[in-house]
Amino acid sequence: MPINISRIMSWTFRDLRPYLRGMALATRTGRRPSITRTLWDSSVGKKTVMAVSGLIMLAYLVVHMLGNLKVFFGPEELNAYGHWLRHMGEPFLHSHWGLWAARIVLIVSVVAHAVSAYQLSRRDLKARPVAYAHKRRRAGYATRTMRWGGIIVGLFIVWHILDLTTLTVNERAWEGHPYQNLLATFSTWYGNTIYIVAMAAVALHVRHGFWSAAQTLGAGNARRDKTLKFLAHALALVLFAGFVSVPVGVMTGVVS
Amino acid sequence: MKLTLRVWRQQNADAPGAMVTYEVDGVSKDMSFLEMLDTLNEDLILRGEEPVAFDHDCREGICGACSLVINGDAHGPERTTTCQLHMRSFTDGDTIDVEPWRAAAFPVVKDLVVDRSAFDRIIQAGGYITAPTGSAPEAHATAVPKADADHAFEHAECIGCGACVAACPNGSAMLFTSAKVNHLNVLPQGAPERETRVLDMVATMDDEGFGGCTLTGECATACPKGIPLPSIAAMNREWLRAVRKGPRRP
Numbered sequence: 463m464p465i466n467i468s469r470i471m472s473w474t475f476r477d478l479r480p481y482l483r484g485m486a487l488a489t490r491t492g493r494r495p496s497i498t499r500t501l502w503d504s505s506v507g508k509k510t511v512m513a514v515s516g517l518i519m520l521a522y523l524v525v526h527m528l529g530n531l532k533v534f535f536g537p538e539e540l541n542a543y544g545h546w547l548r549h550m551g552e553p554f555l556h557s558h559w560g561l562w563a564a565r566i567v568l569i570v571s572v573v574a575h576a577v578s579a580y581q582l583s584r585r586d587l588k589a590r591p592v593a594y595a596h597k598r599r600r601a602g603y604a605t606r607t608m609r610w611g612g613i614i615v616g617l618f619i620v621w622h623i624l625d626l627t628t629l630t631v632n633e634r635a636w637e638g639h640p641y642q643n644l645l646a647t648f649s650t651w652y653g654n655t656i657y658i659v660a661m662a663a664v665a666l667h668v669r670h671g672f673w674s675a676a677q678t679l680g681a682g683n684a685r686r687d688k689t690l691k692f693l694a695h696a697l698a699l700v701l702f703a704g705f706v707s708v709p710v711g712v713m714t715g716v717v718s
Numbered sequence: 719m720k721l722t723l724r725v726w727r728q729q730n731a732d733a734p735g736a737m738v739t740y741e742v743d744g745v746s747k748d749m750s751f752l753e754m755l756d757t758l759n760e761d762l763i764l765r766g767e768e769p770v771a772f773d774h775d776c777r778e779g780i781c782g783a784c785s786l787v788i789n790g791d792a793h794g795p796e797r798t799t800t801c802q803l804h805m806r807s808f809t810d811g812d813t814i815d816v817e818p819w820r821a822a823a824f825p826v827v828k829d830l831v832v833d834r835s836a837f838d839r840i841i842q843a844g845g846y847i848t849a850p851t852g853s854a855p856e857a858h859a860t861a862v863p864k865a866d867a868d869h870a871f872e873h874a875e876c877i878g879c880g881a882c883v884a885a886c887p888n889g890s891a892m893l894f895t896s897a898k899v900n901h902l903n904v905l906p907q908g909a910p911e912r913e914t915r916v917l918d919m920v921a922t923m924d925d926e927g928f929g930g931c932t933l934t935g936e937c938a939t940a941c942p943k944g945i946p947l948p949s950i951a952a953m954n955r956e957w958l959r960a961v962r963k964g965p966r967r968p
C-alpha cells in the first residue's frame with residue numbers, strides 16, 4: 463500500500479490546530495450562534511434573505527401575470543378564475559384558506575425583503591460617508607435604481623391592494639367581479655399611469671434582481687453569466703409585456 | 719506637460735480637509751503618476767510648504783501600497799496600479815483630481831494616505847493555512863488539479879490595495895475577501911479551515927464597517943489585478959455551504 467505522506471501530515475496537524483490557533487490567533491470559532499442568527503447578523507446572510515424572498519415574489523409575479531391574461535377571454539373566464547382563487551384547495555381546505563396561505567407567504571416575503579433591503583442600505587450608506595469630489599455617473603446606477611425602484615414597487619403594492627383587493631379606492635368596487643373592477647381602474651388616467659410606471663419599476667427591479675439573486679445564492683459563475691443575464695432580461699420583458707397588455711387592452715378597446 | 723492638480727489635503731485624521739489646487743510644470747509623458755507627484759512635492763519643499771503625503775512602496779505594481787482616486791477612478795484611467803500609471807494617459811493642460819480612498823473602514827491618516835489595517839484584520843481572521851512552515855514540502859506530495867491551481871493563482875494575485883473598496887458605492891470589501899477565500903478554499907492545503915475561514919473573514923469584514931455587496935461591479939472594473947466579479951458569487955456559495963454544514967471543529 464502506498465504511503466500518503468500528506469495525508470498523515472494533515473492528520474497530525476489537524477490535531478495540533480487548536481494549539482496553533484490558541485497561540486497565534488484568536489479565532490471566532492469558539493461560540494458559534496444558531497443558523498438563523500448567523501444569517502440575519504451577516505451582510506451576506508441578510509442578502510440571502512433578500513434573494514430568497516425576492517425569488518418567491520418573482521415566482522408569484524409570473525403566475526399572477528399569466529392569470530391576468532384571462533382578461534382577454536372575457537368577464538366570465540376572469541371572474542371564474544377569481545372565484546377559483548378564493549376556493550383554492552376546497553373541499554379539503556375551508557374557503558379562502560388556500561388564498562390566505564398564499565397571502566401569508568407573500569406578506570412574510572415582502573416584509574423580510576423590505577426590512578433586509580432597508581437595513582443593508584443603511585449599512586451601505588454608512589460605509590461610504592464621504593463622497594468623491596470628482597463625480598462619475600456610472601457608480602452605483604444599479605444600486606440606486608434598485609432602492610428607488612423598490613420603494614416605488616412597495617408603494618404600488620399598497621395602492622394595488624386598496625384598489626383591487628379591498629376595493630377601497632376603486633370607483634366601481636363590485637365585490638367578486640374583478641373584471642369589472644379592473645375595467646374601472648384602467649378607465650382612469652391615473653389608474654393607467656400608476657400601473658404602467660409601477661410595472662416599469664418592477665421590470666427594472668427584476669432585471670438586476672434576478673441576476674443578483676443568482677450571485678447571492680452562489681449560482682453565478684463566469685460560464686453561466688450570459689445565460690443568467692439573458693434570463694433576467696427575458697423575465698423582465700415578459701413580465702412587463704404581460705402586465706402592461708391589460709391596461710393597454712382596456713385603453714385600445716380590445717378589453718371592454 | 720503642464721498640469722493642474724486638485725489634491726485632497728488633510729493635516730490629520732481629525733482635521734477637516736479640502737481640495738487644494740496646484741500647478742505642476744515639466745511633467746514628462748514617461749513619468750509614472752507617483753513620479754509626477756514627487757515633482758510636485760520637490761516644488762512644495764522648495765517653496766517651504768508641506769509635501770503631499772501619499773502611500774507607495776515597490777513602485778512596480780506588486781505590493782499594493784499605492785492608492786489614489788484619480789478623476790474619480792481608483793488607480794486612475796488605466797487598469798493598473800497608480801505606480802504603473804504613466805503620464806502619457808493624460809494630455810498637456812489637463813486638470814486632474816486626486817483624492818484618497820473613501821470608505822468608513824479606511825479612515826484618512828493624512829492627505830492621500832488612508833489606514834487600511836482593516837484588511838489586515840480580515841486576513842488575520844482566516845487568510846492563512848495551518849500547515850507546517852519550514853522547509854518547502856515535496857512538490858508532488860499533494861496533487862492539485864490544474865484547473866484548481868489556476869483558480870487559486872488567479873485569486874492569489876490580489877495585492878490588497880483596496881481599490882475595490884474605494885470604487886464600490888457601498889465601500890464593500892467583498893471582492894478583496896473573496897479573492898483570499900477563493901484562493902485558499904480551492905486548495906487541499908486550505909481545506910482544514912474551509913468553513914471557518916469564510917465564516918470568520920466575512921464576519922470580520924462586517925465588523926470592520928465595510929458595506930454589503932449590491933453587485934454593482936465597480937470593484938472588478940477597478941481591480942488592477944483583474945479579480946473577477948463572479949468570485950463574489952463563489953464566496954457566497956462557500957459561505958452558505960459553511961453555514962449549512964457548520965464549522966468543522968478540530
Ligand code: HEM
Nearest residue numbers: 512513516519520579605608612613616671674675678932
Ligand atoms: C417592498 C418593495 C421592495 C423593495 C423596497 C425592494 C428593494 C430591494 C433592494 C434595495 C434590493 C437590493 C438591490 C441591490 O442589491 O442592489 C432588492 C433586490 C431584489 N428584489 Fe426587491 N424590493 C421590493 C420588491 C420586490 C418585488 C415585488 C420583487 C419580485 C419580483 C423583488 C425581487 C428582488 C430580487 C429577486 C432581488 C435580488 C436579491 C439579491 O440581490 O440577491 N423585490 N430589492
Ligand code: SF4
Nearest residue numbers: 876877879880882941
Ligand atoms: S481585489 Fe483587486 S482591487 Fe481589491 S484589494 Fe485585491 S487587488 Fe486590490
Ligand code: FES
Nearest residue numbers: 777781782784801
Ligand atoms: S507602489 Fe507597490 S503596487 Fe504601487
